[in-house]
Amino acid sequence: MIKLPEFQNGKLFPNEIDLANQLAISRTTLRQALNKLVYEGLLIRKKGVGTKVTDVTISSKSTNWLSFSQEMQARGIPIKNFELHVSWVYPSEIIANFFNIKIDQKILKLERLRGRPEGPFVYFVSYFHPRTGLTGEENFKRPLYDILENDYSIVAELSKEEISATTADKFIALKLETELGSPILFRKRYVYDQADRPIEYNLGYYKANSFVYSVESRRT
Numbered sequence: 001m002i003k004l005p006e007f008q009n010g011k012l013f014p015n016e017i018d019l020a021n022q023l024a025i026s027r028t029t030l031r032q033a034l035n036k037l038v039y040e041g042l043l044i045r046k047k048g049v050g051t052k053v054t055d056v057t058i059s060s061k062s063t064n065w066l067s068f069s070q071e072m073q074a075r076g077i078p079i080k081n082f083e084l085h086v087s088w089v090y091p092s093e094i095i096a097n098f099f100n101i102k103i104d105q106k107i108l109k110l111e112r113l114r115g116r117p118e119g120p121f122v123y124f125v126s127y128f129h130p131r132t133g134l135t136g137e138e139n140f141k142r143p144l145y146d147i148l149e150n151d152y153s154i155v156a157e158l159s160k161e162e163i164s165a166t167t168a169d170k171f172i173a174l175k176l177e178t179e180l181g182s183p184i185l186f187r188k189r190y191v192y193d194q195a196d197r198p199i200e201y202n203l204g205y206y207k208a209n210s211f212v213y214s215v216e217s218r219r220t
Contacts, residue, residue: 002042002053012050013043068114068124068144082120083113083175086136091127095201098190099129108134110144113175121210123175127201144200154199158192163213168205176207183208 001007013019020030034051037043045051068079088106096103108128115121126144128134133152140147148154166186173180185208191200206213 002037007053010052012052015050068122078117079114080117080120081112081114081141083111084140085111086140087111088136089127095127098201099127099198101130105130108132108136110140112140115210120176121207123172123205125203129197129199131197132199148199155194156191156199157194158196160190160192162188165208172205176205178207185211185213187213 001013007013014022016027016030016034020027023030034043034045038045042054043051044054087109089109091099091101091103091105091107093103095107096105099107101107107130110124110126110128112124112126113120113122114124132148132154134147138147138151145156148156164186166184167181168176168178168184170180172178172184173182176184185204185206187204187206189200189202189204190198191202193199
């Protein structure tokens with residue numbers, strides 16, 4: 001029903017009673033299913049208004065994390081690379097401190113502009129520790145962590161992330177084809193190998209109206 005034209009552009013779903021009768025299930029079962037779809041970012045529920053389909057967004061979950069390519073592939077979402085740039089740069093003091101290297105030691109920088117076929121929604125900048133052995137000649141259209149694991153025997157095991165809200169400056173607005181000052185979801189990701197050694201420092205800039213970042217926590 002979510003994919004049907006009659007429920008696009010903000011049109012409401014049938015109410016719970018009618019929908020439960022139509023599907024021949026209990027309202028409790030229906031409510032549980034709707035709650036899951038709301039959590040998945042596919043539906044929006046507003047008290048006193050009803051349930052409707054959300055605008056098209058991409059979502060990412062923080063548990064059992066994968067590379068961006070792997071996660072989108074697992075979700076059946078086609079992804080296009082609009083730009084891909086590789087260069088060798090001197091690290092900033094912040095990045096050098098993270099990698100515990102000197103600022104006069106060049107590191108590999110990977111920039112990728114990615115999104116759906118109809119347009120980009122995320123700009124990634126990755127920096128890699130020299131120990132990874134990456135040369136810059138790799139086919140970075142492959143999933144990044146596949147390259148590290150299969151070609152260099154480096155397993156990305158731990159990811160620490162910081163997520164904040166910001167606005168698009170001129171550079172990011174141009175990359176993401178959005179308005180200057182529009183809302184941007186900014187994510188820093190620090191990636192470590194199995195020995196807890198840093199291997200990647202990643203920055204991600206997401207169009208806020210095209211991406212949802214979901215966090216799932218279980219109390220123990």
